[in-house]
Amino acid sequence: MVELRGCDPPKNLDEYRDVFVYVQHKNGKIERGSLEMLGMGRELADKLDEKLVGIMVGSDLSKVAEEAANYNCDTVIGIESPDLKTFSSVPFSHFISETVEDYKPNIFLLSGTREGRDLVSRIAIRCNTGVAADCIELDADKQNRLLIAWRPSFGDKTIDQILCRKHRPQMITSRPGSYKLPEKNRRKEVKIDIRKVKVPDKMKTVRVVEFRPKETLDLTTAKTVVSGGFGLGKPEGFKYVEDLAKELDGVVGASRPVVDLGWIPYDHQVGQTGRTVRPHLYVAAGISGKIQHLVGMKDSEFIVSINTDPDAEIVKYSDFYIHGNLYDALPKLTEEIRKRKSGSKNKV
């Protein structure tokens, strides 16, 4: 039987103090979004006159805990066991929840990676508190010691303010890439607290049997994205998209229809049901500009579109628009940039 209970708030909110940040790491390296949250966490902690606490889980934490300490933490808590080498939802969320229930932080920030998003809900259910997901802006109200979280709503048409007034900790996941990376700075009194734990056998049920690294296609951090859409007419058309992307040191994106058709893997999909990207330069070739695609790329710094139809929606969202057939335009654009590059080399 499932034991049912309501989300009862704690009696005394003042007991809850300090800002927790989940520090995700792999091979001794801290994940980028977690660093962003350490930076944001410091700002919030300073505003509220609270402490910044990094919390991490793993099998051999001494080095990576030292590294986390370099980002303005007051305390780094490590939960360590040989059985916690690879991520697993149940034991990770169990030990973090235990630490949260014991420490009683006011705020808990997690980077919205796949790991962070996997963990956050279990912790929130167990600790009887709410989560605002995918936040792009955070602020604090000092008087009420309240976290003010902003997240894009359906289709990014509005930005909603999410508050968790009566429950603690106030939890959020971030949209990675939306915040500044902090500078390294080590506090003199930083405390590193590695806690050895024993993982009960009943929590060791998930076994990782294989890991197949893939060529990392990180659309979200790419400086340049060149995307192809239905206007390509055939899967082979992506060759020209790839050529331009290569010339610009960028990555290849796509709109949903061509992913649905199987012309290119889902990893490349930009838009509401794919990735949200904010590159310096976004090139849209043969993409008409349906709202589902626009929400995934409209905040790019520069947008260039290629389309035969001057009335296509994408043109309104473009800084530069090439009117014409993309099978003429794409190779010509690639060639022109190649020429300029070799020209600039010759000058040197």
Added chain:
Amino acid sequence: MALKIVVLIKQVPDAEEIFIDPVKFTLNRSQARGIINPADENAIEAALKIKDETGAEITVLTMGPPAAETALIECMGRGVDKGILITDRVFAAADTWATSLTLAAAFNIMDDFDIIFAGESTTDSGTGHVGPGVAEFLGIDQVTYSVNTKVEGKNVIVERSLEDGIEVVNVPMPVLITTLIGSNMPRRSTLRMKIDALKKGITVMDHEKLKLPPEWVGIKGSPTVVGSLKIPDEKKREGKKYEVEEIPKLVDDLIEKGAIKIGDA
């Protein structure tokens, strides 16, 4: 014994048909058509594939307004055996905590299960919290971001798509698995099976049936609230037009504006 599978789905408004009221700055979803949340389509398909291969009894469970029945009938038209609709005014405006509780409560009424599938996240709120939230209430393992699931005896082998690669995990059942959008090709329903589904009907549950006090659910049972909302600033874009012959000029302009960099300049 055939496997028992439960699929959690949600009916969401079609994104293309959402409008912002220009006066009140609120979202107008009333005219939007209801569709099955895209990632849930993949969850349904993942369950049906297991049914094709090893045989399984599939129940699809949703919470929503009475109109969400159409989503259940659509699933039954694809080969799902049973549909359950959790609907009650007291469930309105629930956040992910209260939604997870409400869905979990239905498992006290249903038979035992081996696998729960859910879409990784919904397009209308995109939190991805409800699947793992239900797993936490049920006290079972979860595997998120799956792209492929295979049953092997009493375990499942699941491929998870992570940022840097595919992780393959082996987990004993019962387990909750969330499916990544685009991870398979959902089949279509057949008219005949939909007619059968309409004849068979669905099961409806309210808060009394689920033994959930109204203060635990809906907006009252939700720890988070939406404070205010703002309209994002849209950047003004010029849409400067170039013909294909003018591409050299375009490249000049791109360089001048700093959109592309050539060499170290």
